[in-house]
Amino acid sequence: MSEYIGIVIFFVLTGTVTGAFIVLASVLGPKKPSAVKSEAFECGEVPFSLPIGHVSVKFYLTAILFILFDVELVFLYPWAVVYRGLGPSGLVEMVIFLGILMAGFFYAWDNGALEWH
Amino acid sequence: MDLAQTPESPPREPETREMLLNVGPAHPAMHGIIRIVTKLDGEQVVDTEVEIGYLHRGFEKMAETVDYNGVIPYTDRLNYVSPLINNMGYCMAVEKLLGISVPERCHYIRVIASEISRITDHLTCVGASAMELGAFSVFLYMIKAREYLWELVEMVTGARLTVSYCRVGGVKADLPGGFDERCRKALQETRKVLAESDALLTHNRIFVDRMSGTGKISSEDAISYGITGPFLRATGVDYDVRKDCPYAVYDRLQFDVPVGTRGDNYDRYLVRMEEMEQSIRIVEQALRDIPPGPFLAHETGRPIPAAEMVDEGKIGNITAIVGARAVTDPTLEGAAKSQHPNIEAGEKRVFLPAKEDTYGNIEGLMQQFKLVMYGHGIRPPKGEVYFPVEGANGELGFYIVSDGTSSPYRVRVRPPCFAIMSALPKLLIGDMMADVTPTFGSVNMIGGELDR
Amino acid sequence: MNDAFLIQAVKDRFTDGVKTSHSYRGDATVLLGREFLLEVARTLKEDPIFQMNFLMDLTAVDFSTFGTKRSPAFFVNSGVAVSPSPEIPDQDPWPGPPGPARFVVVYHFFSLPLKHRLRLEVPVEEADAEVDSLSSLWAGADWLEREVWDMFGIRFRGHQNLKRILMYEGFVGHPLRKDYPVNKRQPLIGPVN
Amino acid sequence: MPGTMAPWSGIEMSGEAGFLTSRLDEAIGWARKFSIFQYPFVTACCGMEYMATACSHYDVDRFGAGLPRFSPRQADVLFVVGTISHKIAPVLKRIYEQMAEPKWVVSFGVCTCTGGFYDNYATVMGIDTIIPVDIYIPGCPPRPEYVLDGLLKLQAKIQTQAASGERPAPESRPEFER
Numbered sequence: 029m030s031e032y033i034g035i036v037i038f039f040v041l042t043g044t045v046t047g048a049f050i051v052l053a054s055v056l057g058p059k060k061p062s063a064v065k066s067e068a069f070e071c072g073e074v075p076f077s078l079p080i081g082h083v084s085v086k087f088y089l090t091a092i093l094f095i096l097f098d099v100e101l102v103f104l105y106p107w108a109v110v111y112r113g114l115g116p117s118g119l120v121e122m123v124i125f126l127g128i129l130m131a132g133f134f135y136a137w138d139n140g141a142l143e144w145h
Numbered sequence: 146m147d148l149a150q151t152p153e154s155p156p157r158e159p160e161t162r163e164m165l166l167n168v169g170p171a172h173p174a175m176h177g178i179i180r181i182v183t184k185l186d187g188e189q190v191v192d193t194e195v196e197i198g199y200l201h202r203g204f205e206k207m208a209e210t211v212d213y214n215g216v217i218p219y220t221d222r223l224n225y226v227s228p229l230i231n232n233m234g235y236c237m238a239v240e241k242l243l244g245i246s247v248p249e250r251c252h253y254i255r256v257i258a259s260e261i262s263r264i265t266d267h268l269t270c271v272g273a274s275a276m277e278l279g280a281f282s283v284f285l286y287m288i289k290a291r292e293y294l295w296e297l298v299e300m301v302t303g304a305r306l307t308v309s310y311c312r313v314g315g316v317k318a319d320l321p322g323g324f325d326e327r328c329r330k331a332l333q334e335t336r337k338v339l340a341e342s343d344a345l346l347t348h349n350r351i352f353v354d355r356m357s358g359t360g361k362i363s364s365e366d367a368i369s370y371g372i373t374g375p376f377l378r379a380t381g382v383d384y385d386v387r388k389d390c391p392y393a394v395y396d397r398l399q400f401d402v403p404v405g406t407r408g409d410n411y412d413r414y415l416v417r418m419e420e421m422e423q424s425i426r427i428v429e430q431a432l433r434d435i436p437p438g439p440f441l442a443h444e445t446g447r448p449i450p451a452a453e454m455v456d457e458g459k460i461g462n463i464t465a466i467v468g469a470r471a472v473t474d475p476t477l478e479g480a481a482k483s484q485h486p487n488i489e490a491g492e493k494r495v496f497l498p499a500k501e502d503t504y505g506n507i508e509g510l511m512q513q514f515k516l517v518m519y520g521h522g523i524r525p526p527k528g529e530v531y532f533p534v535e536g537a538n539g540e541l542g543f544y545i546v547s548d549g550t551s552s553p554y555r556v557r558v559r560p561p562c563f564a565i566m567s568a569l570p571k572l573l574i575g576d577m578m579a580d581v582t583p584t585f586g587s588v589n590m591i592g593g594e595l596d597r
Numbered sequence: 598m599n600d601a602f603l604i605q606a607v608k609d610r611f612t613d614g615v616k617t618s619h620s621y622r623g624d625a626t627v628l629l630g631r632e633f634l635l636e637v638a639r640t641l642k643e644d645p646i647f648q649m650n651f652l653m654d655l656t657a658v659d660f661s662t663f664g665t666k667r668s669p670a671f672f673v674n675s676g677v678a679v680s681p682s683p684e685i686p687d688q689d690p691w692p693g694p695p696g697p698a699r700f701v702v703v704y705h706f707f708s709l710p711l712k713h714r715l716r717l718e719v720p721v722e723e724a725d726a727e728v729d730s731l732s733s734l735w736a737g738a739d740w741l742e743r744e745v746w747d748m749f750g751i752r753f754r755g756h757q758n759l760k761r762i763l764m765y766e767g768f769v770g771h772p773l774r775k776d777y778p779v780n781k782r783q784p785l786i787g788p789v790n
Numbered sequence: 791m792p793g794t795m796a797p798w799s800g801i802e803m804s805g806e807a808g809f810l811t812s813r814l815d816e817a818i819g820w821a822r823k824f825s826i827f828q829y830p831f832v833t834a835c836c837g838m839e840y841m842a843t844a845c846s847h848y849d850v851d852r853f854g855a856g857l858p859r860f861s862p863r864q865a866d867v868l869f870v871v872g873t874i875s876h877k878i879a880p881v882l883k884r885i886y887e888q889m890a891e892p893k894w895v896v897s898f899g900v901c902t903c904t905g906g907f908y909d910n911y912a913t914v915m916g917i918d919t920i921i922p923v924d925i926y927i928p929g930c931p932p933r934p935e936y937v938l939d940g941l942l943k944l945q946a947k948i949q950t951q952a953a954s955g956e957r958p959a960p961e962s963r964p965e966f967e968r
Contacts, residue, residue: 071169084187
C-alpha cells in the first residue's frame with residue numbers, strides 16, 4: 029500500500045488546487061449573464077448556423093485513426109518500465125506487436141486515409 | 146429486425162451540408178478587419194465572399210475640404226505602415242500638376258525616406274504573418290528591427306508613424322546632423338535581424354509546408370486583376386514602377402527587382418525578404434551620392450533677435466533695425482535659412498519662406514501670409530494629373546483634379562492592395578481552412594489604404 | 598510609344614467615338630462617347646499596337662460644382678476683401694472639364710510590354726448614370742466599379758453583383774457626390790452626433 | 791480624508807477610502823491589476839503603435855498585461871485600437887457585450903476618444919457613445935509611453951474597485967458642473 033502513497037498525494041494536491049480555482053472563480057467573479065453573451069462568438073458577427081447535424085466524414089476518419097494509434101502507444105509505457113526484466117523475449121514480442129499495428133498504419137497511409145481530399 | 150435484409154432504397158449517400166462560417170472582422174488569427182464568408186466542405190474552402198469597408202474613413206471626401214498641404218496628414222494614414230511613400234506620392238503628383246521640380250538633394254532625401262518606409266512595411270508584413278503561423282519570436286525580432294528604423298524616421302521627421310514630413314514643393318526640413326552614421330548603424334542592425342529571421346524561417350519545415358503551394362495565382366490572373374507590387378513579382382512578372390516609370394532619382398541608383406516563379410505565399414515571402422535587402426542597398430547608395438547639405442550663405446547685417454526687431458519696428462524706431470538681420474530660435478520649425486535652397490522648389494507661391502525672412506523682411510512676411518491664410522494657400526492651375534509611385538504593396542497612384550482654388554477638387558488614390566483583395570476569392574478557393582491565415586497574411590492588407 | 602502617337606492611333610480607329618483629346622502634363626487623355634466604351638476597351642486590350650494589359654484605375658469625378666465655389670478670401674468680421682493670390686500661370690492650359698455632363702468616369706490603362714499609359718474619360722449624364730461594365734475584360738474592374746457605384750451612384754451594365762462595397766447596406770445616398778454634406782451621419786447604432 | 795489619493799494617480803489607496811472596500815477586495819484588486827488579459831480590437835494605424843508597445847522595446851509585459859487574448863471570452867480589458875467606423879460599430883458593441891465580467895475598456899488613440907480629424911459621414915465620433923469607456927489614451931497614435939501611462943491609470947482604477955465589479959461613484963468635480 030505504501031508505494032501508492034505518492035500517487036494519492038499527487039491526486040489530492042491536483043484536486044484541491046483545481047477545485048480551489050474553480051470555486052474561487054465562480055464565487056468571487058461577478059456574473060451578469062445576457063442574451064448576447066450566451067451566443068457563440070463568431071468574430072463579432074451573428075453566426076449563420078450552429079454546426080449541428082452531419083459533419084464531414086473526413087473528421088471522423090482522422091479522429092478514429094488518431095485514437096487507434098494513440099492507444100497503441102499506451103501499451104509501450106508499461107513495457108518500457110519492465111523492459112529490463114523481460115530479457116530478449118520481451119523485445120521480440122513487442123516488435124511483433126508493433127509490426128502488426130504498423131502494417132495497419134501503412135495500409136491506411138497507402139489508401140490515402142491521411143490525405144484530406 | 147433482420148439486419149441481413151436491408152431496405153430496398155439504395156444505400157443513402159452520406160449527406161454532408163456545407164457550413165457557412167464567418168472569418169469575420171475581428172478574427173483571432175488575422176491582423177486586418179475584413180469579413181470573409183466562407184462556405185466550407187469539412188476543411189475545404191468551397192466558396193468565399195469578401196466584404197470590406199470596415200475602415201472606410203472618407204479620405205477622398207476629407208481631401209476636398211482642406212487645402213493642398215492640409216491633405217498630407219491624411220495621406221500618411223492611408224498605408225500607415227509605410228507613411229512616407231504615400232506622402233511622397235501625393236506631393237510628387239501635386240508638383241507634376243504645378244509643373245515644378247524639387248532640387249537634387251530633396252530628391253535623394255525623398256528616396257531615402259521612401260526606402261526606409263518600405264523596409265518597415267515589409268518587416269511588419271512578414272513579421273505579422275509569421276506570428277500568425279506561430280513563429281512569435283520572428284515577430285519580436287522584426288518589430289525590434291522596425292524600432293531601429295522608426296527611431297531613424299523620428300530623428301528626421303519628428304514622429305514615428307504619422308510623419309507628415311513631405312510638403313508640396315519639397316520636404317519639411319533637411320536631414321539632421323549625424324544622420325549618416327546613425328542610418329548606417331540602423332541598417333546594419335536590420336541586416337542582422339533579417340539574417341536571423343531568414344535562418345529561422347526560410348528552411349523551417351512547418352513554415353515551408355504551410356506557405357508553399359497555398360494562395361497560388363497565375364501571372365495572367367494577377368495582371369487581369371490589376372495586381373502590382375511584390376504580389377505580381379512573385380508570379381514572375383517583373384513590373385516595378387521605380388524601374389519602368391522611374392521618378393525622383395531612382396534611375397541613377399542600381400538595384401535589382403526580385404522575381405518569383407510559382408506565385409504562392411512562399412514566393413511572396415522570399416520576394417519581400419529580398420526587396421528589403423535591395424532597399425537597404427538603395428539607401429546606402431543614396432547616402433553616398435547625396436549632394437552636400439546646408440551651406441552657410443554669406444549674410445550681411447548685424448544679427449538681432451527677430452522678436453526684438455518686430456518690437457522696434459512696431460514703435461517706429463527704424464534707426465535701431467536698419468541694416469540689421471533677424472535671427473530666430475534655431476529650434477523653430479522652418480528656421481535655418483541655409484537649408485532652404487536644398488529642400489524647396491524655389492517657387493514662392495508654393496513653399497513657406499524661412500522663418501528668418503518671415504520675421505526679417507516684408508517680402509517673407511507677405512509670402513507667409515499668402516500661403517497660410519484661409520482661402521489663399523497654394524493655388525495650382527486648373528487641371529488633372531495621375532502620378533504613380535511604387536508603394537509597398539504595388540503601384541500607388543494619385544489622380545488629382547484641381548479647379549484653381551486652394552483646395553483640391555478631387556483626390557483619388559489608386560490603392561495597390563485593393564486589387565489584391567479583389568483576387569482573394571481566387572486565392573482561397575480550393576485551399577484548406579488553415580491556409581486562409583497565411584494567404585491573408587501575405588496579401589498584406591492595410592485597412593487605411595484598402596478602404597481609404 | 599509616346600502620347601501623341603497613342604492618341605492619334607486611338608483617333609484613327611474611332612474617328613466618331615473620340616470627342617476630344619489632350620496630353621496635359623504628359624498624360625495622354627482621350628474623351629470618349631459612352632456607347633463606344635466597351636469597343637474601345639476591347640481593342641485597347643487585344644490590339645498589338647496598344648497591348649493595354651493593365652486596367653490600373655477606374656474612378657469617377659463629379660463636376661457639378663467645378664469652378665463655382667468662390668474661395669472665401671474676405672475676412673468676415675472686418676469685411677476687408679483680400680483677393681486670393683493669382684493662380685500659378687500655366688504654359689499649356691488644361692482644355693477645361695470634359696463636357697457639360699455632371700459625372701465623368703475616368704479609366705487609367707497601362708501597357709507593361711510597351712510602357713505607355715492612357716486615360717479614357719467617359720462623360721455621363723446624371724439623369725441615366727449608366728456605363729458598360731469592363732468586368733468581362735479585366736477582372737479587377739469588378740470591385741472598382743462597385744466602389745464607383747457606392748460612392749457616386751453610377752450604374753454599370755453587365756456587372757454581376759453591383760452592390761455597395763465600402764459603405765454598409767443601410768446607407769442612403771452616395772457620399773462622394775458634391776451635394777452630399779461631409780458630416781451627414783447615418784449611424785447603425787449609437788446616437789447621431 | 792487622510793491617506794486617500796485620487797484613483798488615477800496610480801498610487802494604491804489605503805483601506806478606509808470613503809467607500810466600503812474590505813481587505814479581500816483590495817487583495818482581489820491587486821491580483822486582477824497585475825494579470826490583465828487584453829483583447830486588442832485593432833482596426834487602424836494605432837495598431838502599429840500597439841504592436842510596438844506589446845513587443846520587446848517598450849514591453850507592456852513588464853506591467854503584467856503582456857498576453858493579448860483574441861477572444862472576448864478570455865479577456866478582461868478591451869483595447870479599442872484605431873478608428874471605429876459606423877460599419878464596424880455593431881461588431882465592437884457585440885464583442886463588448888460578449889466579454890466576461892469584470893471587464894474594462896481602454897480607448898486607444900484619438901480616433902476612439904473623439905473621432906480625431908475624421909469628422910465625416912463614416913466615423914463614430916468617440917466610442918463612448920456606444921460602449922462605456924474606462925481609460926482614454928489620446929494621441930494619434932499615442933506614443934508607447936502614453937499607452938503605458940494609460941495602463942498604469944487603469945491598474946489604479948482596478949485596484950480601487952470592489953471585487954463584485956461595481957465602481958465607486960465618480961468623485962464630484964464642482965468646476966465641471968454645468
